[in-house]
Amino acid sequence: MQTFIQHQSRSEFGAFVNLANAVAIVSTAISTTNIAVRIIHLSQCFYNAYKSAIALTPMTYTTEELIQILEDELRASWQGERVLLSASKRFKDPVLAMMLGEDKISKVYAYRDFRDQIHRYQLQHRVSGLVWRECKFQGKSLQFRELHNQLICVPQDKEILKASKDAVLEFWRQATQEMNFWRVRKYLEPLSVQQVEELANDAEWLQIEAVRQELYLGLCWGRPEDCHYRWAYPESGCDRIAAAQTEPRSHELMAS
Secondary structure, eight states: OHHHHHHHHHHHHHHHHHHHHHHHHHHHHHTOSOHHHHHHHHHHHHHHHHHHHHHHSOOOOOHHHHHHHHHHHHHHHHTTOOOOTTHHHHOOOHHHHHHHOHHHHHHHHHHHHHHHHHHHHHHHHTOOOEEEEEEEETTEEEEEEEEOTTSOOOHHHHHHHHHTHHHHHHHHHHHTTTOEEEEESSSEEEEOHHHHHHHHHHSSEEEEEEETTEEEEEEEESOTTTTTOGGGTTTSEEEEEEEESSSOSSHHHHOO
């Protein structure tokens, strides 16, 4: 965690040092009389300063690196290496707090606070929260992007999700020929092909998931971070459509 916190300050310091060196080099070159020699020397010095800047200034963390950092922090939290003394005061349910105990609550909030810091880093440096997934169903496969469940979307991410809608819908059409359709709610609502198309066209972006011999299409809108939480409805949500030969059996697992 300390390495992550120091990343930005080290980067700024490295840039400042190299800028100061470059200014000093220019001042020295201007004050000399042998212009041709000094120009060559100046070019070499600028090249060395550039290489030094690349070496001293760390790159922005990638999506994969942030996921690994979060996994390491989660592991450290549950091993008791992170303690948040004020956690019990932030937990609003006293009965549940007694059941869980202050130690478990402290672990949860310690990780959540660190994850919030990662989310702020994502926004500041525009690090995507999207990862690649592959859906395989009856000999067909599709690679598509989705939001990692521990990261957030940066502004360009939602546009990427929306841009993949046509590819996901075409895969759904090809994979579900001669199948029946249901809208997944507390009950299963039978749908026609035309109804599925209309609902899919109304969604902002699509998700897809294969479970045994059943294929599920997610019709999503709003904030990608919130769309699977009931409390976010109706501003954000993700309805599910099931495709199967007979009435699906996994729909309760897939219901939003």
